[in-house]
Amino acid sequence: MKKSMKFLPCILVLLVCACGFFAACGKGNDDEGKLDLTDSSKVLIAYFSATGNTEKAAGYIAEATGGTLYEIVPEVPYTEDDLKYYTDCRADREQSDPDARPAIQGSVENLSDYDVIFLGYPIWHSKAPKIIYTFLESYGFSGKTIIPFCTSASSGMGNSANDLHGLTSGANWLAGERFSSDCTQNAIRDWIDRLEYEKTF
Numbered sequence: 001m002k003k004s005m006k007f008l009p010c011i012l013v014l015l016v017c018a019c020g021f022f023a024a025c026g027k028g029n030d031d032e033g034k035l036d037l038t039d040s041s042k043v044l045i046a047y048f049s050a051t052g053n054t055e056k057a058a059g060y061i062a063e064a065t066g067g068t069l070y071e072i073v074p075e076v077p078y079t080e081d082d083l084k085y086y087t088d089c090r091a092d093r094e095q096s097d098p099d100a101r102p103a104i105q106g107s108v109e110n111l112s113d114y115d116v117i118f119l120g121y122p123i124w125h126s127k128a129p130k131i132i133y134t135f136l137e138s139y140g141f142s143g144k145t146i147i148p149f150c151t152s153a154s155s156g157m158g159n160s161a162n163d164l165h166g167l168t169s170g171a172n173w174l175a176g177e178r179f180s181s182d183c184t185q186n187a188i189r190d191w192i193d194r195l196e197y198e199k200t201f
């Protein structure tokens with residue numbers, strides 16, 4: 001066998017690996033697997049906010065990325081009493097019920113148009129509110145990049161986003177970020193700038 005032929009199998013293996021690597025990059029990423037936010041028409045900012053803090057953060061993300069805002073609105077709105085946590089209020093009960101899936105009013109138009117989805121929520125008892133579970137179970141997210149963000153009084157993001165991964169088969173999740181209840185536009189801008197360098201796989 002010619003000497004150069006001996007390397008043929010190795011070259012073939014390398015080619016197959018390279019193809020697999022680039023195929024795995026998925027939508028919303030460039031060829032190096034970095035997050036691609038250049039096409040704002042592909043960016044959706046979906047959020048739930050009971051008292052306006054996460055909504056403000058979502059608005060700053062929309063300003064920074066040019067993406068489209070979508071508010072996850074509960075079919076039955078949360079009253080002030082529903083949100084008095086540690087009183088066995090509605091929100092407390094939902095968070096401790098594994099089967100709770102509060103219904104959502106309306107739906108996202110053309111979710112298939114979006115490759116990158118920022119997903120925002122307030123921390124409720126160290127978790128994402130159960131309406132976020134309803135949202136994720138309502139659509140297919142395969143091939144999409146999901147970037148969680150949350151606001152809270154003091155808790156970190158903890159496992160609130162990791163707990164959601166199992167609901168979105170085939171999606172690429174970034175680590176995400178927690179912001180304080182009164183987060184600033186600058187804090188969001190800094191985060192978005194850093195995100196562009198974050199790999200998604």
Ligand SMILES: Cc1cc2nc3c(=O)[nH]c(=O)nc-3n(C[C@H](O)[C@H](O)[C@H](O)COP(=O)(O)O)c2cc1C
Pocket residue numbers: 048049050051052053054055083084085091092121122123124125126127151152153154155156180181
């Ligand atoms: C039911 C409930 C549970 C909460 N649990 C936590 C918590 O575990 N840790 C925390 O830091 N803040 C907690 N908070 C405070 C919210 O995370 C915080 O006020 C958040 O910014 C509210 O966002 P929103 O205005 O978008 O609803 C809780 C609030 C509610 C209503």
